[in-house]
Amino acid sequence: MDFSALNPIALVASLVVAATPLLFAALGELVTEKSGVLNLGVEGMMIFGAICGFAISVESGSPWLGLVAAAIGGALISLIFGVLTQVLLSNQVATGLALTMFGLGLAALIGQPYAGIKPPSFPKLDLPVLSDLPVIGPLLFQYDYMVYVSLALTVGIWLFLTRSRAGLVLRAVGENHDAAHSLGYNVILIRLAAIAFGGACAGLGGAYLSLIRVPQWTEGMTAGAGWIALAIVVFASWKPWRVLLGAYLFGGVTILQLNLQALGISIQSQYLSMTPYLVTIIVLVIMSADRSRAALNAPASLGRVFHKTG
């Protein structure tokens, strides 16, 4: 085995890039779940965001416009789920799964003409001096802008949930929707907003894949990232900082798997492709071993239908 082929700096840099789409999607889902809604359609929203972002940036030539389109696209498709579950009171699990299928199919349809095209390239951070520093430069100051946006979003969501009144109301709705309703809060509207935010974040995560990480459009390119994002939220016990940790951990597993394959270690590649999912299952088992503690952090109304009465 030749480990010298592994460059630690390049490894960390590729880890960050692999983790960023997960981070976007998981942060969005965190906010959605904090409002008491379980949206299993993350995968569908991501891939839809990926193609929206890709198509618009190819057509317009502007990667930034593509990202905006991805966020809007993700929010719009998530609102289908929102209206179905919040207004028409359909089952959240079934509707979320349907959203995933719908998103995958719709994205494939829209993506037909875009296969094999290269999107406009995305600018990277280039600070004078700082970015040119050896080691520290590539580790901290040479990423694309969206990496920094995702980190800022983590801080922002943490501040929003723990410090702001609006965040408190959101948590209250997720904790006990009947009580929030009787205090006069509009449960349905708040949840729709949280769902749309979750969709926008998932869309950004998807567009990060198609515009920055890969960058190319292939059908089904999210390849289960949405499911990992869902697992990260539980793994993080609904805390933004742990979502960051989880996303980088899972990003790391992905990169490790790719690099081990590249090193030609004689494990069948299928086993390595399994690792992120195996880790997810193991973590979930460990997390839920102590039932009462796991339940303490979960929003108490998660996945429950809110039936507005009197």
Place this chain on the structure above:
Amino acid sequence: MTLLTIEGLTKAYPGVLANDHVSFTIEPGEIHALLGENGAGKSTLVKMIYGLVRPDSGRMALHGHPFAPHKPGEARAAGVSMVFQHFSLFEALTVAENITLGMENAPPRAELSARIRDVSQEYGLPLDPDRLVGDLSVGERQRVEIVRCLLQNPRLLIMDEPTSVLTPQEVDTLFQTLRKLSAEGVAILYISHKLDEIRTLCQRATVLRGGKVVAECTPADETARSLAEMMIGGELAMPKARSFSPGEPILRVMELSLPSQTPFGTDLDRITFQVRAGEILGIGGVAGNGQDELMAALTGERAVAEEMIVLSGRHIGRTGPDRRRILGLLTAPEQRLGHAAAPAMSLTENAFLTGRSRQKLDSLGFVNRESTRSFARAIIERFDVRTPGAATPAQALSGGNLQKYVIGREVLQKPAALVVNQPTWGVDAAAAAAIRQSIRDLAAQGSAVVVISQDLDELMEISDTFAVLAGGALSVPQPAAGLSVEKIGLMMGGNLAEEADHAEA
């Protein structure tokens, strides 16, 4: 000047006229009782005053100005606050967070905490703003609700069944607070079905029946009986007295300990009692002191060590619910819909669910439809369940009728031992009396019965022996005759067996 004038308020829901031209007035500083059975329209009426429900017609005026709140925020801004029966609290949030959620213009966190401390001290309702509500007792949770109201300087405070979950001592404290508020000019609209409380606390009463105002009176001039008869519009049936001659022990629970599985649940701590044939053991205590966990252990939903539960000399701690039924231990859990009965299934199907093995309602894995239907019909007939027929889904029945059905279903199976939790919760007086009578009749036929309830009056009425569950531990069961409310109150506050024994000596 009159504080609140209500004129001709009417609200109809599909199939029911919840409020029919309701009119009355509330004066400043008055403690005004709103009386009525379940379904009389009390909740709808106060929800309209609090802006949660919009009336179809009619007017309200506050301080002489038209008052038509579109949402609770508007009502609060106008000086109307409400303490809910099922608290509008968030367990995973702190006291201060819970309070700020119910305020229109909440001050910053530090200032709010200081004000919570001030107000709670001033009104004798001590509270720590930084504690999680999930860790508080029921009485403390109610304080959170009250302090939340008081911080907004209300002119009218609506209280919906505030004492149904409190110990007698906590009730006294609450009444002192309410009297102090009343003296300061705050009017209180007090909803309760505890008639003795209303007689001691309230200056005026409005009685609702079938959505209409049927009487106004001064509670102090009435008896509890005459008030009850105004509410139900007829004679109150009193249960028959029963002589108690216990036989052999049937159900014994020995040193039952069980950790809770929910975040804010209570661990059971070495619970020990026995129930003899013909005996009714009443287990009192404020909700959340281990009732759910005890019930789960007795039904067999959670397995415990084999020797912790003994039925007629047989260890059944690890035995599952169905096998326990065959052995003669039947149970009726608290929650009618979803626990005691499957909501969307018909009464016949629900009869099959617990009656299958004892009533032999199946053969070779097939449901015997005819015998199941006749079992369901027998329950409906014997327990006067008002329903179009046995094919009606359980969720279509009113609370009282469904409760009669789920209790009747177990009683008719002639259990050796029956455990019921909250048998008359949210049930009107007539149905409650019928349910209690059926439990007493069952004991008279030689069954051992355990009744877990938060309603002390109910327990005093039907129990032969009485014990209190507090903090997951059970007091030593004592003969119910001769126990005073004060003594029970002390036991409920957590001063368990030792205290009661001292008092005895």
